[in-house]
Amino acid sequence: MRVAAIVLLVVTLVSPASSQQEQAPPGELERVEKTLQYATDLKAKLAAMSAELDQFIAELSEQKGALQNKKPAPFGGIADAGPADAARPKAARCAAMTAKGERCTRPAATGSRYCKQHQVAHQ
Numbered sequence: 001m002r003v004a005a006i007v008l009l010v011v012t013l014v015s016p017a018s019s020q021q022e023q024a025p026p027g028e029l030e031r032v033e034k035t036l037q038y039a040t041d042l043k044a045k046l047a048a049m050s051a052e053l054d055q056f057i058a059e060l061s062e063q064k065g066a067l068q069n070k071k072p073a074p075f076g077g078i079a080d081a082g083p084a085d086a087a088r089p090k091a092a093r094c095a096a097m098t099a100k101g102e103r104c105t106r107p108a109a110t111g112s113r114y115c116k117q118h119q120v121a122h123q
Helices: 002-019 027-068 116-121
Strands: none
Touching: none
């Protein structure tokens, strides 16, 4: 919206000067040059923001794809911690089934196939 207003202002300022053969008032040329420079700067900022927005959208798309393709670890397998948690040791996933019939998502306790909550139930 702001860019459109500036373009309209530049067109308004340039059109009367080109259609009339009269001498422009003092300071008019400087004002037009400043407005033109401002419009050029805005266009450069808009291009930079557009490139940054494209990069942001690409990163979000990759993250969405990674989240959609993430599958639970196989029974007794190692849960994938992802690239951000690569330094952290990976833990085996709890082997218990929940009341809904789904696999527990908690990590297994050290030396056990079950998490702390399910260890009690399976003893």
